[in-house]
Amino acid sequence: MTPDIAPIPHLDLPHPEPCDLKLTQVLFALSDPERLAIVRQLAFGPLDMAQCHLSDASTPKSTKSHLMKVLREAGIIRNEASGRGRRLTLRRDDLDARFPGLLACVLASVLADTHDGAP
Amino acid sequence: MTPDIAPIPHLDLPHPEPCDLKLTQVLFALSDPERLAIVRQLAFGPLDMAQCHLSDASTPKSTKSHLMKVLREAGIIRNEASGRGRRLTLRRDDLDARFPGLLACVLASVLADTHDGAP
DNA sequence: CCGACAGTTCGAGATTTTTCGAACTTATCT
DNA sequence: AGATAAGTTCGAAAAATCTCGAACTGTCGG
Numbered sequence: 399m400t401p402d403i404a405p406i407p408h409l410d411l412p413h414p415e416p417c418d419l420k421l422t423q424v425l426f427a428l429s430d431p432e433r434l435a436i437v438r439q440l441a442f443g444p445l446d447m448a449q450c451h452l453s454d455a456s457t458p459k460s461t462k463s464h465l466m467k468v469l470r471e472a473g474i475i476r477n478e479a480s481g482r483g484r485r486l487t488l489r490r491d492d493l494d495a496r497f498p499g500l501l502a503c504v505l506a507s508v509l510a511d512t513h514d515g516a517p
Numbered sequence: 518m519t520p521d522i523a524p525i526p527h528l529d530l531p532h533p534e535p536c537d538l539k540l541t542q543v544l545f546a547l548s549d550p551e552r553l554a555i556v557r558q559l560a561f562g563p564l565d566m567a568q569c570h571l572s573d574a575s576t577p578k579s580t581k582s583h584l585m586k587v588l589r590e591a592g593i594i595r596n597e598a599s600g601r602g603r604r605l606t607l608r609r610d611d612l613d614a615r616f617p618g619l620l621a622c623v624l625a626s627v628l629a630d631t632h633d634g635a636p
Numbered sequence: 637c638c639g640a641c642a643g644t645t646c647g648a649g650a651t652t653t654t655t656c657g658a659a660c661t662t663a664t665c666t
Numbered sequence: 667a668g669a670t671a672a673g674t675t676c677g678a679a680a681a682a683t684c685t686c687g688a689a690c691t692g693t694c695g696g
Contacts, residue, residue, distance in 0.1 A: 448671090457655090464674095467674085507540050587683095
C-alpha cells in the first residue's frame, strides 16, 4: 500500500473559523476552573505554553495538552508552533466578533475573583 | 426513633445565595443547548414549567426536571411552587450582581441566533 | 375522597469527559 | 549525529453527566 497522503505531523493544528464558533462549545470550554485559569493568564498577552502554568505543577503534559485542545477547538485560543515550543494566544477579536462582550465580562469576573483562598 | 425534622417534600427547593454563585458552574449550566433554550424562553419573563418547552416534546418529565435542577443549582433560575405546577424565573438581578453583563451578552448571542435551522 | 395532573427524587445503565502513560515528532544544543 | 526539551496523539481506565422509568408528593376538579 502506498503511504498515501502523508499522516501529517502535529504542526499547525486545526482552528475553527470565527463564524463556526459555537456558543455552547465556548461556554463549555470556559466552564472548567483549570481552563478558565489558562484563559486568565492569556488575558495579558500571548504566552509560550511552557510559561503557562496549571494549578498543579505536576500535571502530566498530556493532560495539559488536552486542556489546550478543548480551548483551541472551541475557538478560544490559538496554538501555533514557535521554535521548539508553542505559542498560545487568546482569540479576543474572533470571540468578540461572534459573541460581543462575552469574553470581556467573563474575564472581568475571573479577574475580580481576587485569587484568594483563605483569609 | 423520632421522625426528626420531617423529610420535607419537594416544595420550596434549595436555591444558592447570590454570593455563592460560581462562575464555572454558571457557564457549565449554560453550555448545554437544551438548557440554553430554556433560559432563552425565560428571557421574556417568568413561565410556568408546563409552558416551557424542550426541543423534543416527547422528552420524559424526569429529564426536563433534571435540566431545571442544573440551572437552579447554578443560580440561573428560580423554581417555585405555584398552584399545581411550578413557576420558573430567570435570576437576572442576582446573576448581574455577581457576574455583570454575563447573562446579557449570552442572551444577546442566543437571541441573535435567529432560530433558523435550514434556509 | 378519588383520580388526573404536575413535578421531584432515586437508581441504574448509557454516554461523555477527564486523566495519564507510552510512543512519536520536531527543534535546539553540543 | 545524538541527546534533550516541548508537545501532540492514542488508548484505556476513571470520573462525571445524562437519560429514563418507577415511585412518591402535592394540587385541583368532580
